[in-house]
Amino acid sequence: MDNKSPLDQPARKTQWRQHLIEQRLRLGDRLARNEALQRVMRVWLVDRPDTAIGAYWPIKGEFDPLPALFRWQEAGREADALGASRERKIGLPVIDKASKTLSFHRWYPGCPMEEDAYDIPKPKGTERIAPTLLFVPCVGYGPGGYRLGYGGGFYDRTLAQLQPRPYTVGLAYTLGFLPELEPEPHDWPLDAILNDNGAVWPLD
Ligand SMILES: Nc1nc2c(c(=O)[nH]1)N(C=O)[C@@H](CNc1ccc(C(=O)N[C@@H](CCC(=O)O)C(=O)O)cc1)CN2
Ligand SMILES: Nc1ncnc2c1ncn2[C@@H]1O[C@H](COP(=O)(O)OP(=O)(O)OP(=O)(O)O)[C@@H](O)[C@H]1O
Numbered sequence: 001m002d003n004k005s006p007l008d009q010p011a012r013k014t015q016w017r018q019h020l021i022e023q024r025l026r027l028g029d030r031l032a033r034n035e036a037l038q039r040v041m042r043v044w045l046v047d048r049p050d051t052a053i054g055a056y057w058p059i060k061g062e063f064d065p066l067p068a069l070f071r072w073q074e075a076g077r078e079a080d081a082l083g084a085s086r087e088r089k090i091g092l093p094v095i096d097k098a099s100k101t102l103s104f105h106r107w108y109p110g111c112p113m114e115e116d117a118y119d120i121p122k123p124k125g126t127e128r129i130a131p132t133l134l135f136v137p138c139v140g141y142g143p144g145g146y147r148l149g150y151g152g153g154f155y156d157r158t159l160a161q162l163q164p165r166p167y168t169v170g171l172a173y174t175l176g177f178l179p180e181l182e183p184e185p186h187d188w189p190l191d192a193i194l195n196d197n198g199a200v201w202p203l204d
Helices: 009-025 030-045 066-081 154-161
Strands: 052-054 089-096 101-107 113-115 121-123 133-137 167-171 192-195 198-201
Touching: 030 066, 030 167, 030 192, 030 198, 066 089, 089 121, 101 121, 101 154
Parallel strands: 052 089, 052 133, 133 167, 167 192
Antiparallel strands: 089 101, 113 121, 192 198
């Protein structure tokens, strides 16, 4: 038998997850990479028309998208003073246990929080919002805009149901690139992927 006996895709995903989360937690130059990705996000957002954006509260060494989003929200307030755009809202995921999908609820700095079933802080008692753009945390990402998450399938299930479908943007560190990641039938490709080097999907 071939001693490189191929693991099936779900088994490889489990190995990649474990390896990438460990590497991410040990990331030596996190501060510099964080700053680079915050900048990439802010520049990328300038051309977007959205007024409601969904993001996430970082866990397990994930990149923190909230400082850049808070600045995006404040920049909207300045435009408002000049009589321009509408209020900008940021939402964080709340798990619906029965359907195993996510809804997005309003968050602002200092917002009252409580822990969800995975001990991730979620907004407590704030309004539900309908994001037109979702920043999606990636453990890894592959060719074609495919994403590796923690294996709960929450984003895939949520995106299969949301009408209209929001624009999805993966956020990852460069180290998360998996050239051999192959989509499974339930996987949705992301519309864009940003990492600490810039916008890396779609290819131009
Ligand atoms: N920051 C953040 N918030 C998020 C997500 C995310 O990926 N990142 N989610 C995106 O979906 C949802 C939560 N999904 C999660 C799914 C699994 C695990 C987790 O820790 N799983 C176990 C393994 C469970 C198993 O294999 O059965 C683990 O990794 O130890 C955590 C969050 C909503 N909030
Ligand atoms: N649209 C869907 N309907 C029903 N089940 C789904 C759907 N999408 C995904 N799943 C289930 O979720 C499981 C986990 O999927 P996958 O390994 O792609 O998770 P992930 O995208 O890495 O995790 P997460 O989104 O939680 O970060 C799959 O085995 C699949 O059975």
